[in-house]
Amino acid sequence: MADTIRVTLKLYATLGKYLPAELRRSNEAVLEVPASAVLGDLIGQFSVPPPSCFLVLVNGVFLPPSQRATATFVDGDVVAIWPPVAGG
Amino acid sequence: MAWQRKILRVDLTAGTCTSEPLNMEWAKIYLGQRGLATKYFVEEVAPSVEPMSPANKLIFATGPLTGTMASTGGRYSVITKGPLTGAIACSNSGGYWGAELKMAGWDMVIFEGRAASPVYLHIENDTATLHDASALWGKTTWDVEPALRKIHQDSQLKISSIGRAGENGVLYAAVINDLHRAAGRSGVGAVMGSKNLKAIAVRGTKGVAGVKDPKAFMKATQAAKAVLAGNAVTGEGLPKFGTQVLMNVINEVGAMPTRNFRDVQFEGAKDISAEAMHAPRESDGKANLVTNQACFGCTIACGRISKLDQTHYTVVNKPEYWGASGGLEYEAAWALGSANGVNDLEALTYANFVCNEDGFDPISFGATVGAVMELYQMGVLTKEQLGIEAPFGSAKALTYFAECTAKGEGFGPEIGLGSKRLTAKYGHPDLSMTVKGQEFPAYDPRGIQGMGLAYATSNRGACHLRGYTVASEVLGIPIKTDPLETEGKAGLVKAFQDATAVFDSAGICVFTSFAWTLADVAPQLDAACEGDWSLDNLNMVGERIWNMERQFNNAAGFTAKDDNLPKRLLTEAAKTGPAKGLVAGLDKMLPEYYAERGWDTEGRPTAATVERLGL
Numbered sequence: 001m002a003d004t005i006r007v008t009l010k011l012y013a014t015l016g017k018y019l020p021a022e023l024r025r026s027n028e029a030v031l032e033v034p035a036s037a038v039l040g041d042l043i044g045q046f047s048v049p050p051p052s053c054f055l056v057l058v059n060g061v062f063l064p065p066s067q068r069a070t071a072t073f074v075d076g077d078v079v080a081i082w083p084p085v086a087g088g
Numbered sequence: 089m090a091w092q093r094k095i096l097r098v099d100l101t102a103g104t105c106t107s108e109p110l111n112m113e114w115a116k117i118y119l120g121q122r123g124l125a126t127k128y129f130v131e132e133v134a135p136s137v138e139p140m141s142p143a144n145k146l147i148f149a150t151g152p153l154t155g156t157m158a159s160t161g162g163r164y165s166v167i168t169k170g171p172l173t174g175a176i177a178c179s180n181s182g183g184y185w186g187a188e189l190k191m192a193g194w195d196m197v198i199f200e201g202r203a204a205s206p207v208y209l210h211i212e213n214d215t216a217t218l219h220d221a222s223a224l225w226g227k228t229t230w231d232v233e234p235a236l237r238k239i240h241q242d243s244q245l246k247i248s249s250i251g252r253a254g255e256n257g258v259l260y261a262a263v264i265n266d267l268h269r270a271a272g273r274s275g276v277g278a279v280m281g282s283k284n285l286k287a288i289a290v291r292g293t294k295g296v297a298g299v300k301d302p303k304a305f306m307k308a309t310q311a312a313k314a315v316l317a318g319n320a321v322t323g324e325g326l327p328k329f330g331t332q333v334l335m336n337v338i339n340e341v342g343a344m345p346t347r348n349f350r351d352v353q354f355e356g357a358k359d360i361s362a363e364a365m366h367a368p369r370e371s372d373g374k375a376n377l378v379t380n381q382a383c384f385g386c387t388i389a390c391g392r393i394s395k396l397d398q399t400h401y402t403v404v405n406k407p408e409y410w411g412a413s414g415g416l417e418y419e420a421a422w423a424l425g426s427a428n429g430v431n432d433l434e435a436l437t438y439a440n441f442v443c444n445e446d447g448f449d450p451i452s453f454g455a456t457v458g459a460v461m462e463l464y465q466m467g468v469l470t471k472e473q474l475g476i477e478a479p480f481g482s483a484k485a486l487t488y489f490a491e492c493t494a495k496g497e498g499f500g501p502e503i504g505l506g507s508k509r510l511t512a513k514y515g516h517p518d519l520s521m522t523v524k525g526q527e528f529p530a531y532d533p534r535g536i537q538g539m540g541l542a543y544a545t546s547n548r549g550a551c552h553l554r555g556y557t558v559a560s561e562v563l564g565i566p567i568k569t570d571p572l573e574t575e576g577k578a579g580l581v582k583a584f585q586d587a588t589a590v591f592d593s594a595g596i597c598v599f600t601s602f603a604w605t606l607a608d609v610a611p612q613l614d615a616a617c618e619g620d621w622s623l624d625n626l627n628m629v630g631e632r633i634w635n636m637e638r639q640f641n642n643a644a645g646f647t648a649k650d651d652n653l654p655k656r657l658l659t660e661a662a663k664t665g666p667a668k669g670l671v672a673g674l675d676k677m678l679p680e681y682y683a684e685r686g687w688d689t690e691g692r693p694t695a696a697t698v699e700r701l702g703l
């Protein structure tokens with residue numbers, strides 16, 4: 001269907017637990033969603049609570065919180081999400 | 089006071105231990121640990137000193153909060169002139185040793201001279217004595233710790249020691265305490281070895297009394313602990329996943345230096361990440377990670393404790409490696425893994441164990457192996473020279489090199505020179521990914537531009553712990569900035585550098601800064617010890633320390649030319665990821681940084697800056 005796109009959703013750290021067991025090792029799922037889908041639609045598929053999505057990268061680029069309710073995706077996008085994390 | 093007001097001076101040449109009062113005036117100006125010990129160092133040691141000579145000194149220093157009830161208050165630093173860089177070296181470690189030294193009644197130990205034969209220092213509260221260490225020479229840190237406990241019939245002895253790497257002059261040898269905590273960088277362990285000093289064994293039962301205002305201190309430390317507990321990073325992220333959670337983050341943002349910085353993303357990152365450490369292994373169904381662990385007084389507990397797969401090729405028939413020990417932190421996983429294109433988690437864990445066991449820095453070691461592998465791929469180094477085929481991605485070569493470097497065998501002594509000297513020797517100095525002779529850590533400055541400036545200007549050579557702008561550029565702490573942008577980074581780097589100098593001088597762990605600002609540190613210091621620890625003054629203290637280190641380096645011969653990055657990062661653009669097409673924009677940031685710092689165009693603090701900071 002022309003109006004659906006494939007987006008790879010990666011859920012890391014404590015968010016990995018929201019993925020079905022068979023996807024947890026890779027931490028990722030390939031989703032087919034309407035072209036109008038926003039972040040909430042992607043994480044909604046696995047019941048990830050929106051407040052726990054702290055760091056959101058689309059193809060490695062930070063998606064600011066102000067754009068998360070409205071930004072849409074294109075076919076082939078990779079969306080990676082973490083709760084608050086840090087290291088050094 | 090939170091100070092014992094006492095330092096121990098050990099003249100290794102004469103074999104004497106003497107007590108002297110801590111300079112409390114300096115403690116009010118340079119705070120403690122990194123700042124205060126550096127002040128002692130620059131006052132007592134000529135910048136031109138040869139690092140491995142008896143004229144160099146080696147200082148083990150605590151901060152005012154070390155040994156107190158402040159969270160993470162267990163830190164100490166080792167200060168000297170580093171043999172890898174020729175610059176000021178200051179390596180910080182956690183574990184329990186620093187607090188034990190303080191509780192024995194000492195704020196600092198200064199070693200000078202060189203012992204005629206191997207010795208170790210035993211401290212039991214006020215009594216400090218040097219002992220013959222001939223029987224310990226040639227032993228690993230894992231052997232030394234139980235041996236000293238047995239000799240002194242004291243199971244509670246806390247020990248800092250060097251392994252064979254420090255004895256053999258590996259230029260990035262570390263000082264190891266509590267089996268797997270390390271004052272890891274810049275070769276402080278090599279200086280210890282050059283002094284024939286094998287270990288410092290400490291037992292302290294005096295506690296840390298004399299906090300200036302105990303009631304206020306209790307209140308301030310409790311409030312600060314609540315901040316750590318309530319913060320999602322320090323309260324949940326670091327304890328559960330450790331620093332290794334960054335493996336997938338940094339790979340996604342395209343700043344994962346891979347195969348000696350040829351690439352900025354590693355296809356094997358997911359196999360060596362925090363998530364992989366949690367996953368059951370296919371071989372035995374157990375996870376690599378066993379548990380997390382805390383240093384003295386730490387309420388974060390980011391440390392990793394791992395167990396190897398007993399059937400892995402590295403440890404078959406080697407039960408001494410089957411127990412739980414210090415697992416991979418992000419920097420080690422990167423340097424041993426991505427930097428060499430190796431994605432075998434067990435091999436990296438084993439190499440990390442060997443680095444702890446024989447005391448050498450996994451960052452400089454792993455990054456040097458990356459250069460060796462590139463030289464092998466180019467045909468400059470051969471299997472005959474190396475003793476093994478060493479293409480990128482070879483776990484077997486990595487673990488073989490770790491063993492050779494630990495024991496000083498085969499090609500190990502060459503790897504022990506670090507990549508700058510090694511690549512120059514084989515005619516390809518441009519392949520050394522170093523600043524001031526020290527190997528880069530795990531962030532590619534093409535993908536995180538601020539880190540390029542932080543590396544180039546770090547006083548101890550390339551380092552992430554001198555100004556961790558990754559926090560802002562990638563993680564959004566305290567505010568999110570664009571990692572691909574150079575504008576505004578000069579001020580950001582300076583702010584991080586100065587604040588970090590305060591954390592490193594206070595006796596606490598810099599990881600608290602993911603939740604704390606200096607405003608959380610100030611009341612703890614204020615209640616603990618005399619001095620003006622207002623926010624403004626703390627910022628000034630950090631800046632003063634930074635400039636003091638810089639002045640030492642300038643006097644040691646470093647100039648603006650040394651505030652540079654390897655050619656590869658300035659001319660070869662990132663091939664993939666968000667930074668695709670970008671090189672490190674150092675030239676856009678450096679002049680502004682000098683101006684922000686109050687330095688002239690040669691990178692020297694101006695007279696006005698020196699005066700303003702009271703240097």
Ligand code: SF4
Pocket residue numbers: 160182183381382383384386387388389390391597598599600
């Ligand atoms: S945060 Fe980690 S490194 Fe720092 S003191 Fe705590 S356990 Fe040690």
